[in-house]
Amino acid sequence: MANENTFYSPVPVVVWGTGNMGRASIRSVAAHPGLSLAAVIVSDEAKEGRDAGDLADLGRSLGVAATRDVDAALGSLQGGGAVAYTASGELRPDEAAVDIARALAGGAVVVSPSIYALYDHRSAPAELREPLEKACAEGGSALFVSGIDPGWGNDLLPALVSGLASEIDQIRCQEIFDYSTYDAEESVRFIVGMGQPMDYEPMMVAPGIPSMVWGGQVRLIARALGVEVDELRETVERAPLEASVTTALGLFEAGTQGALRFEVQGIVDGEPRIVIEHVTRITGDCARDWPMPPDGGDGAHRVIVEGRPRIEINVEATDEGGNRAAGGNATAANRLVNAIPWLRTAAPGLYDGLDVPLQPSVHLRNRKA
Numbered sequence: 001m002a003n004e005n006t007f008y009s010p011v012p013v014v015v016w017g018t019g020n021m022g023r024a025s026i027r028s029v030a031a032h033p034g035l036s037l038a039a040v041i042v043s044d045e046a047k048e049g050r051d052a053g054d055l056a057d058l059g060r061s062l063g064v065a066a067t068r069d070v071d072a073a074l075g076s077l078q079g080g081g082a083v084a085y086t087a088s089g090e091l092r093p094d095e096a097a098v099d100i101a102r103a104l105a106g107g108a109v110v111v112s113p114s115i116y117a118l119y120d121h122r123s124a125p126a127e128l129r130e131p132l133e134k135a136c137a138e139g140g141s142a143l144f145v146s147g148i149d150p151g152w153g154n155d156l157l158p159a160l161v162s163g164l165a166s167e168i169d170q171i172r173c174q175e176i177f178d179y180s181t182y183d184a185e186e187s188v189r190f191i192v193g194m195g196q197p198m199d200y201e202p203m204m205v206a207p208g209i210p211s212m213v214w215g216g217q218v219r220l221i222a223r224a225l226g227v228e229v230d231e232l233r234e235t236v237e238r239a240p241l242e243a244s245v246t247t248a249l250g251l252f253e254a255g256t257q258g259a260l261r262f263e264v265q266g267i268v269d270g271e272p273r274i275v276i277e278h279v280t281r282i283t284g285d286c287a288r289d290w291p292m293p294p295d296g297g298d299g300a301h302r303v304i305v306e307g308r309p310r311i312e313i314n315v316e317a318t319d320e321g322g323n324r325a326a327g328g329n330a331t332a333a334n335r336l337v338n339a340i341p342w343l344r345t346a347a348p349g350l351y352d353g354l355d356v357p358l359q360p361s362v363h364l365r366n367r368k369a
Helices: 020-031 070-075 093-105 126-139 156-162 185-191 209-225 324-337 340-344
Strands: 011-016 035-041 082-085 109-112 142-145 167-178 231-240 245-247 250-252 257-268 271-281 299-308 311-315 349-351
Touching: 011 020, 011 070, 011 093, 011 340, 020 035, 020 082, 020 324, 035 070, 070 093, 082 093, 082 324, 082 340, 093 109, 093 126, 109 324, 109 340, 126 142, 126 349, 142 340, 156 167, 156 209, 156 299, 156 311, 167 209, 167 324, 209 231, 209 257, 209 271, 299 324
Parallel strands: 011 035, 011 082, 082 109, 109 142, 142 349, 167 271
Antiparallel strands: 167 299, 231 257, 245 250, 257 271, 299 311
16 A cells, blocks of 8 residues: 555545444544545435535534435545445444445545444454455555444553553453433434333343454453453343433433443453443433442543552543533544554555554644644
C-alpha cells in the first residue's frame, strides 16, 4: 500500500451508516485535516438526500448528501480511500462481512465496529476470516475492527495500564451505563431485554453469546500479557424494576427487567484473571448495589488492575448534549477513524486493537484560525 501524505492529500472517506457510531464517525472525519468526507451511505429512505452535517448534528452543512446508492458512494473513492463501516452487524453479520469485503476488494481500507468475531481476528472462524483476507490481498487494503463499548477500553487501555503494575492478580474492564437515553430502542428492549418479563432471555446474554462477542477482547488482553486463556466463563445477573419508569425510549413497567449485569471471564491457571464486565440499567435507581459510575452519573468505562499497586482508571465521555452513551460511542468511533491514515500505509491484511497504535489527535495543531 502506497504511503499517503495525509496533510496535503486528504484521504477520501465513505461513512456507511448513520446510527450512533455513524453520526460520530461523520463528525470525526469532518474534524480530521487528513481526511475528507466523500459520501455517506444510508438505508433509510427518509435520510436520503439529507446533508451529512445535519445527520451528524454538526450544526453546519458539509455539502455531502446521504445516498442509498452504494455503487456510486464506493465509486467516489476511485479505487482507494477508506470506508468507516458502521452499519449494524448484530443481526446481520454475514451481510456486513460481504459489504466490508466489497469495499476492501475495491482498494479501500475499512474500519468497523460491526463484526464481533473480528475483534480478535486471529481466533475468528476461518469461513469469516479467509474471504476478508482474500479481499485485502485483492485490493491491497487493510481492515481494522474494534468494539463500541468501547474497544480501546477492552484492549489498548488495559494493556497500557498493566505496564504500571509490578504484580497483577486480575484485570477487570467495566462498562457501567444507564441506557435510558440510548438511541437504539429495539436493541435496548429486545437484545438487552430492558422492559421484558424476567423469564425473557435477552439475546445479549444467551449462553455463549457474551463469549462470542467479548471473548476476543479477553484473548487480546491475554496476548498483551503473554498468557494463555484456558477457557472462557460467563456469569449473568438480572434485576427487576421496583417501579415503572418512563424514559426517552418510552414506558418500562415495574417487575420487568431494569438492569443487567454479566461477565466474560478469561480463566488462567484455574482463576478468572481477565474479566470484561457490563453493568447496564434503564434507570440509575435500579440495582444500586451493583457497580456505579464514581460520580453517580449515567455512564463510565473503568479499568481495574488488582495487584501491586492496585490501579483504577475511570473514563467518562459526553457528547450530543451531555449524553455519556453518545460520548462512549464517539470515543470508539474516533479510535477507528483516526487510525485510517496509519492503515493507509500498512501492509494489506487484518488488524486488531493491539496491532494498530493509538494515533494522537492532529486536530488542534492543524485547525484553521
